[in-house]
Amino acid sequence: MQPSVKRGKLAKIAGCNIETIRYYENIELLRAVDRTSSGHRVYSSDDQARLRFILRARELGFSIAELRGLLGLVDSNEYTCGEVLAVTNNHITTIQQKISDLKRLEQTLSDMAQKCDGGEVPDCAIVDAMFH
Amino acid sequence: MQPSVKRGKLAKIAGCNIETIRYYENIELLRAVDRTSSGHRVYSSDDQARLRFILRARELGFSIAELRGLLGLVDSNEYTCGEVLAVTNNHITTIQQKISDLKRLEQTLSDMAQKCDGGEVPDCAIVDAMFH
DNA sequence: TATACTCTCTGTAGTAACTACAGGAACAAG
DNA sequence: CTTGTTCCTGTAGTTACTACAGAGAGTATA
Numbered sequence: 001m002q003p004s005v006k007r008g009k010l011a012k013i014a015g016c017n018i019e020t021i022r023y024y025e026n027i028e029l030l031r032a033v034d035r036t037s038s039g040h041r042v043y044s045s046d047d048q049a050r051l052r053f054i055l056r057a058r059e060l061g062f063s064i065a066e067l068r069g070l071l072g073l074v075d076s077n078e079y080t081c082g083e084v085l086a087v088t089n090n091h092i093t094t095i096q097q098k099i100s101d102l103k104r105l106e107q108t109l110s111d112m113a114q115k116c117d118g119g120e121v122p123d124c125a126i127v128d129a130m131f132h
Numbered sequence: 133m134q135p136s137v138k139r140g141k142l143a144k145i146a147g148c149n150i151e152t153i154r155y156y157e158n159i160e161l162l163r164a165v166d167r168t169s170s171g172h173r174v175y176s177s178d179d180q181a182r183l184r185f186i187l188r189a190r191e192l193g194f195s196i197a198e199l200r201g202l203l204g205l206v207d208s209n210e211y212t213c214g215e216v217l218a219v220t221n222n223h224i225t226t227i228q229q230k231i232s233d234l235k236r237l238e239q240t241l242s243d244m245a246q247k248c249d250g251g252e253v254p255d256c257a258i259v260d261a262m263f264h
Numbered sequence: 265t266a267t268a269c270t271c272t273c274t275g276t277a278g279t280a281a282c283t284a285c286a287g288g289a290a291c292a293a294g
Numbered sequence: 295c296t297t298g299t300t301c302c303t304g305t306a307g308t309t310a311c312t313a314c315a316g317a318g319a320g321t322a323t324a
Binding site: 018022038040 | 299300301302303
């Protein structure tokens with residue numbers, strides 16, 4: 001980890017789009033970092049770690065709102081393991097719900113596709129099913 | 133099915149938000165329907181069927197872009213069963229991909245949650261994992 | 265008929281989470 | 295010293311809607 005980098009390099013290191021970093025600053029997930037005399041942003045290693053935390057949580061599907069909650073806990077320095085676990089379990093439940101919704105969808109679509117012979121005729125069980 | 137209705141009633145019948153109908157007209161999924169002399173929209177039973185088709189496809193997770201393709205086929209009156217099946221199978225593949233992504237996510241989160249004892253201590257395996 | 269209430273019309277802005285410009289200043293290399 | 299890359303800012307676009315404001319139209323009741 002570099003001790004201090006500018007925005008372009010940080011994006012490269014962290015593996016995100018350069019504009020994403022500015023976006024996170026705008027919505028105050030990242031603090032307004034130090035600047036050079038000419039106004040270029042300079043990121044410390046703490047800033048880099050925080051960005052990685054954010055990106056990792058996003059990869060894991062946490063919304064910005066959930067992430068804000070998580071960061072609020074971490075920033076308070078008074079968070080407990082139990083609080084973090086609660087947010088995480090909540091998120092797991094959401095994901096499980098999405099999975100089951102998508103499975104039902106897949107089933108419905110597969111059933112429709114099954115009934116369709118895929119031939120050259122302009123009469124299709126899928127279209128019929130969608131028109132009801 | 134009513135022979136002709138206005139926007140509010142159509143929304144109620146079809147089970148969507150009234151503004152959604154105008155939106156679909158704007159993006160040209162629905163045609164610009166007939167109006168009364170004072171400018172109120174009047175929907176025929178064909179218009180109603182088309183809206184239901186659109187809403188059903190959306191329920192099934194087709195994006196507006198996919199739907200546009202589907203409607204293009206149907207509107208051409210020269211579509212074949214095979215073409216519709218291709219769009220559908222494509223969509224099924226996308227959904228399956230999403231399901232497997234979400235399952236991996238769930239696994240990762242569950243693993244993290246497992247390692248966390250949820251206690252009162254300010255030292256959390258989940259936070260550690262997210263900071264890497 | 266007058267009034268009141270509901271419905272519809274229009275354009276516009278807001279949502280989530282970014283991404284992509286444009287125009288200009290600063291920095292690094294040769 | 296010039297060229298090329300990086301950085302700055304503000305703003306607009308993406309998806310699929312949803313919500314609002316202000317004004318006109320339609321309907322029900324007194």
